[in-house]
Amino acid sequence: xxxxxxxxxxxxxxxxxxxxxxxxxxxxxxxxxxxxxxxxxxxxxxxxxxxxxxxxxxxxxxxxxxxxxxxxxxxxxxxxxxxxxxxxxxxxxxxxxxxxxxxxxxxxxxxxxxxxxxxxxxxxxxxxxxxxxxxxxxxxxxxxxxxxxxxxxxxxxxxxxxxxxxxxxxxxxxxxxxxxxxxxxxxxxxxxxxxxxxxxxxxxxxxxxxxxxxxxxxxxxxxxxxxxxxxxxxxxxxxxxxxxxxxxxxxxxxxxxxxxxxxxxxxxxxxxxxxxxxxxxxxxxxxxxxxxxxxxxxxxxxxxxxxxxxxxxxxxxxxxxxxxxxxxxxxxxxxxxxxxxxxxxxxxxxxxxxxxxxxxxxxxxxxxxxxxxxxxxxxxxxxxxxxxxxxxxxxxxxxxxxxxxxxxxxxxxxxxxxxxxxxxxxxxxxxxxxxxxxxxxxxxxxxxxxxxxxxxxxxxxxxxxxxxxxxxxxxxxxxxxxxxxxxxxxxxxxxxxxxxxxxxxxxxxxxxxxxxxxxxxxxxxxxxxxxxxxxxxxxxxxxxxxxxxxxxxxxxxxxxxxxxxxxxxxxx
Amino acid sequence: xxxxxxxxxxxxxxxxxxxxxxxxxxxxxxxxxxxxxxxxxxxxxxxxxxxxxxxxxxxxxxxxxxxxxxxxxxxxxxxxxxxxxxxxxxxxxxxxxxxxxxxxxxxxxxxxxxxxxxx
Numbered sequence: 001x002x003x004x005x006x007x008x009x010x011x012x013x014x015x016x017x018x019x020x021x022x023x024x025x026x027x028x029x030x031x032x033x034x035x036x037x038x039x040x041x042x043x044x045x046x047x048x049x050x051x052x053x054x055x056x057x058x059x060x061x062x063x064x065x066x067x068x069x070x071x072x073x074x075x076x077x078x079x080x081x082x083x084x085x086x087x088x089x090x091x092x093x094x095x096x097x098x099x100x101x102x103x104x105x106x107x108x109x110x111x112x113x114x115x116x117x118x119x120x121x122x123x124x125x126x127x128x129x130x131x132x133x134x135x136x137x138x139x140x141x142x143x144x145x146x147x148x149x150x151x152x153x154x155x156x157x158x159x160x161x162x163x164x165x166x167x168x169x170x171x172x173x174x175x176x177x178x179x180x181x182x183x184x185x186x187x188x189x190x191x192x193x194x195x196x197x198x199x200x201x202x203x204x205x206x207x208x209x210x211x212x213x214x215x216x217x218x219x220x221x222x223x224x225x226x227x228x229x230x231x232x233x234x235x236x237x238x239x240x241x242x243x244x245x246x247x248x249x250x251x252x253x254x255x256x257x258x259x260x261x262x263x264x265x266x267x268x269x270x271x272x273x274x275x276x277x278x279x280x281x282x283x284x285x286x287x288x289x290x291x292x293x294x295x296x297x298x299x300x301x302x303x304x305x306x307x308x309x310x311x312x313x314x315x316x317x318x319x320x321x322x323x324x325x326x327x328x329x330x331x332x333x334x335x336x337x338x339x340x341x342x343x344x345x346x347x348x349x350x351x352x353x354x355x356x357x358x359x360x361x362x363x364x365x366x367x368x369x370x371x372x373x374x375x376x377x378x379x380x381x382x383x384x385x386x387x388x389x390x391x392x393x394x395x396x397x398x399x400x401x402x403x404x405x406x407x408x409x410x411x412x413x414x415x416x417x418x419x420x421x422x423x424x425x426x427x428x429x430x431x432x433x434x435x436x437x438x439x440x441x442x443x444x445x446x447x448x449x450x451x452x453x454x455x456x457x458x459x460x461x462x463x464x465x466x467x468x469x470x471x472x473x474x475x476x477x478x479x480x481x482x483x484x485x486x487x488x489x490x491x492x493x494x495x496x497x498x499x500x501x502x503x504x505x506x507x508x509x510x511x512x513x514x515x516x517x518x519x520x521x522x523x524x525x526x527x528x529x530x531x532x533x534x535x536x537x538x539x540x541x542x543x544x545x546x547x548x549x550x551x552x553x554x555x556x557x558x559x560x561x562x563x564x565x566x567x568x569x570x571x572x
Numbered sequence: 573x574x575x576x577x578x579x580x581x582x583x584x585x586x587x588x589x590x591x592x593x594x595x596x597x598x599x600x601x602x603x604x605x606x607x608x609x610x611x612x613x614x615x616x617x618x619x620x621x622x623x624x625x626x627x628x629x630x631x632x633x634x635x636x637x638x639x640x641x642x643x644x645x646x647x648x649x650x651x652x653x654x655x656x657x658x659x660x661x662x663x664x665x666x667x668x669x670x671x672x673x674x675x676x677x678x679x680x681x682x683x684x685x686x687x688x689x690x691x
Contacts, residue, residue: 353655356674356676357675359675360675362676364589368595371595372595380591387588527626
């Protein structure tokens with residue numbers, strides 16, 4: 001019965017039952033009227049009227065009870081439905097109030113659109129049947145939507161994604177799309193929540209642009225930019241990579257210290273420690289070994305920074321190798337110029353001294369002869385004339401030295417090679433130096449020759465070279481006056497050594513003795529121009545020979561000239 | 573007439589100066605080095621010393637001059653030098669030389685200096 005009530009409703013059931021009872025009463029009365037006799041008819045009629053009622057009375061009770069229950073149920077249902085409507089209303093309010101666009105799609109058609117969707121996507125109810133979701137998507141992003149859909153269909157979880165969506169006024173909006181599969185009116189549907197992220201996108205894009213701009217600046221700046229932590233590179237820009245001359249992989253893989261000049265490692269470590277202690281570290285230079293094994297000088301400016309949440313050191317590095325080299329050359333050139341200027345001053349002072357002494361001799365000798373001629377003996381007059389002669393020779397020699405130096409400097413020193421009698425040449429030199437140094441007595445000469453052919457020499461240059469070496473040996477050999485000159489001709493080569501037992505040359509001066517104007521520190525008051533040995537060297541080299549020196553301070557000096565040997569190595 | 577000493581390492585100059593002074597009537601001794609000159613002075617103090625500045629052998633004219641100023645302060649010393657700088661002249665006078673003759677010097681200069689400082 002309850003089923004009937006439930007199935008067909010209270011009133012329909014009641015009417016039907018009443019109709020059945022009435023029909024049953026009529027049928028029973030007709031049967032009684034036909035079957036029963038007249039006397040029975042009355043009571044039969046009464047019975048026929050009462051019987052169905054008696055029969056249906058329990059039924060009616062049940063019906064009434066069902067009706068009462070039903071009424072209660074209907075009341076309850078009405079209450080539930082009312083609540084549901086209210087809830088739906090509330091949800092609708094919320095859905096419509098949200099700024100997000102919410103649409104439900106079923107079979108490619110929009111079956112629900114919240115207020116924002118209606119407003120922003122221009123989706124009134126009448127339009128929903130005619131538009132496809134993809135119509136709203138920017139052409140370039142449709143593939144993105146399609147691929148997300150494919151992945152979703154394949155059962156993959158698809159995270160929210162950003163695409164450009166056309167809105168009502170035809171402009172584009174950056175939208176964050178969040179899709180879920182739902183049941184909508186007992187059928188599968190797609191719920192799409194679209195959040196306007198245009199502003200976020202603009203900010204993101206601004207951040208990305210800014211990042212790109214800074215990256216471009218950093219990557220292409222003229223300074224190398226390096227971030228270091230714990231002796232490792234953790235970031236390098238392109239310029240740094242180029243300056244350091246190694247690939248990023250190699251640079252990232254190796255300890256920085258291992259690539260620095262050993263002398264600079266401590267400095268690098270100390271600078272880091274000082275920075276960490278809060279000190280400001282002035283820019284400094286480090287030498288770095290490039291991949292091609294060349295050592296470069298880097299000017300390094302460093303500062304501590306926070307790099308991905310940890311302390312690191314940011315360095316700007318510049319390759320100053322060429323600058324330093326140029327500076328070094330300028331400094332060297334300047335020092336050289338200064339040295340030359342100083343040597344020149346010294347030379348002028350020496351030359352003046354060297355000229356004044358023979359001039360004093362000439363003047364005194366000539367005045368002696370002029371004022372006291374009658375009081376002087378013939379020998380004295382001859383001696384005075386000899387003094388003048390010697391002084392002139394001395395000045396002439398000085399002049400020769402200066403002129404020769406000029407020729408050497410101008411690159412115009414050319415040897416005139418001819419056969420030279422070494423014994424005669426040495427004798428002439430000693431004779432020339434005799435009055436000044438007692439050379440004939442002091443200098444012991446030894447000449448040995450094998451049967452080989454002597455090399456051709458320039459007699460003038462040889463005389464100048466030997467005169468300078470022997471006069472030096474005499475001048476600086478004051479402690480023990482003996483001087484040895486040994487000339488040996490062997491296999492076509494002359495080896496001539498001039499050895500004294502004099503003051504020697506300090507080791508510091510030894511490498512520079514052949515430089516023009518250079519005089520050793522220990523010459524004291526021994527006069528000289530500082531030109532002699534430079535002239536010896538030029539004269540010997542002009543003849544294709546070499547000159548070398550060995551000296552022991554306080555014990556003596558030995559010079560060796562080698563002439564005629566093919567490519568004779570220089571000995572020290 | 574006086575007793576003079578010439579200290580000079582250059583043999584020709586030493587001889588010529590000494591000879592000129594002898595011919596002017598002085599008694600003259602010579603010394604070829606600073607050390608020899610000082611020895612001579614100690615043996616017989618001269619009335620005037622002529623001394624070269626640049627001399628090899630460890631004792632130059634400046635040192636001789638300084639020693640003589642201490643040991644024989646009354647003996648005038650005339651310096652002979654080939655150095656040309658004014659500085660050297662100043663140094664000579666500062667160290668107590670009475671005169672400074674720059675080479676090449678004339679006979680007139682030489683005799684003038686000697687006569688001026690001989691008492």
